[in-house]
Amino acid sequence: NKQVILVSYPKDWVIEDNLRIEETDIHLSLKPGCGHVLLQTLWASVDPYLRWRMQESKEGLYAQPFQLGKPIVVRAVSKVIASDHQEIHVGEFVAGPISLGEYALVEGGQGLWKVDPNLAPLSYYLGLLGAPGLTAWAGLNLIGEPKPGDEFFVSAAAGAVGLVVGQLAKLKGCRVVGSVGSDDKFSIYIYIYIFQVELLKKEFGYDDAFNYKKEVNWDATLGKYFPQGIDIYFENVGGRMLEAVLNHINLNGRIPVCGMLSSYNQEWTEQEGVRNLQNILEKCVKMQGFIVSHHFHHLSTYIQEVAGYLKEGKIKYKEHVTEGLENFAKSFIGMLKGANFGKVVVHISDP
Ligand code: NDP
Numbered sequence: 001n002k003q004v005i006l007v008s009y010p011k012d013w014v015i016e017d018n019l020r021i022e023e024t025d026i027h028l029s030l031k032p033g034c035g036h037v038l039l040q041t042l043w044a045s046v047d048p049y050l051r052w053r054m055q056e057s058k059e060g061l062y063a064q065p066f067q068l069g070k071p072i073v074v075r076a077v078s079k080v081i082a083s084d085h086q087e088i089h090v091g092e093f094v095a096g097p098i099s100l101g102e103y104a105l106v107e108g109g110q111g112l113w114k115v116d117p118n119l120a121p122l123s124y125y126l127g128l129l130g131a132p133g134l135t136a137w138a139g140l141n142l143i144g145e146p147k148p149g150d151e152f153f154v155s156a157a158a159g160a161v162g163l164v165v166g167q168l169a170k171l172k173g174c175r176v177v178g179s180v181g182s183d184d185k186f187s188i189y190i191y192i193y194i195f196q197v198e199l200l201k202k203e204f205g206y207d208d209a210f211n212y213k214k215e216v217n218w219d220a221t222l223g224k225y226f227p228q229g230i231d232i233y234f235e236n237v238g239g240r241m242l243e244a245v246l247n248h249i250n251l252n253g254r255i256p257v258c259g260m261l262s263s264y265n266q267e268w269t270e271q272e273g274v275r276n277l278q279n280i281l282e283k284c285v286k287m288q289g290f291i292v293s294h295h296f297h298h299l300s301t302y303i304q305e306v307a308g309y310l311k312e313g314k315i316k317y318k319e320h321v322t323e324g325l326e327n328f329a330k331s332f333i334g335m336l337k338g339a340n341f342g343k344v345v346v347h348i349s350d351p
Pocket of ligand 1: 343
């Protein structure tokens with residue numbers, strides 16, 4: 001069984017040598033009564049939070065660091081090939097955390113939930129119909145409290161969470177603008193240029209979008225795109241973008257704090273402070289962090305709602321697919337550097 005092992009902690013940016021493919025034994029024995037489940041991995045999810053878990057320091061982490069010499073743990077969609085669990089049966093499809101490899105043994109079936117291949121492509125349970133989608137829904141509805149006519153801004157707008165939250169905000173009647181890291185991206189996997197800014201507007205219904213790397217003064221840029229100010233800022237990146245947003249946030253504005261991508265590849269001690277915080281006080285802004293795992297009890301309701309939108313063509317999704325377990329590290333580094341449009345997934349095997 002090939003597995004992806006963490007062999008060293010990255011210093012700042014992840015490099016391919018931090019991870020290594022190793023052939024390891026998997027204990028196929030399912031002791032009666034233990035509830036263990038043996039899985040064949042079909043799709044693996046590539047997520048920014050994995051970078052958090054690749055550091056020794058426990059400070060500031062909501063999940064434990066990965067251990068050196070052990071496989072990394074990722075969310076995956078898998079097929080059940082053996083089971084001693086009362087409710088999970090051979091031949092069914094499940095999503096949930098696994099030690100990343102061609103096969104995985106999940107003790108007691110912990111964290112697994114069944115997924116329906118007839119509702120959507122299986123890989124969608126790692127994106128639109130999985131944690132990133134639920135993240136978008138929870139942050140928008142429970143913290144953002146969108147109303148028709150609200151001015152809505154999202155950073156990392158072309159990513160797994162960003163694509164969903166922008167469309168959900170549109171369905172709530174907001175005016176939606178997103179920022180992305182390039183006008184176009186060359187995908188070495190499908191050999192085409194993807195015109196991100198245009199795609200966001202034409203395919204995904206954004207009212208506007210801009211390339212933050214081409215803008216010199218983000219304060220002025222936001223003034224241009226939001227002459228009426230910003231009511232909701234869905235925060236994915238932190239740092240200087242947050243500083244600029246704070247100067248444009250409206251009275252009683254809301255900032256669901258989803259992620260702070262701009263700091264993930266730096267040492268925690270080297271982070272710069274954020275200026276303009278006085279706006280939070282003066283404009284009575286609600287700024288609140290949230291973690292998707294605290295909202296998993298909403299997952300089945302969310303899936304029914306969004307699968308309906310998907311069927312009716314009210315919501316669209318896009319994936320950035322890489323082939324093969326051996327390319328997991330490449331795909332992860334590419335995502336952290338912004339090489340993706342849509343949810344990054346690695347295709348490991350077919351059922
Ligand atoms: P994405 O698919 O959006 O991929 C990451 C993207 O971030 C890249 O494509 C890149 O796009 C952008 N990016 C990378 N570095 C920077 C930077 N320094 N400044 C601005 N943008 C940058 O990832 P996800 O959709 O999975 O995650 C988006 C955010 O949501 C992350 O912050 C993540 O941690 C957070 N998250 C939070 C959860 C929670 O429970 N709170 C759950 C899931 C995700 P580009 O530069 O082209 O814009």
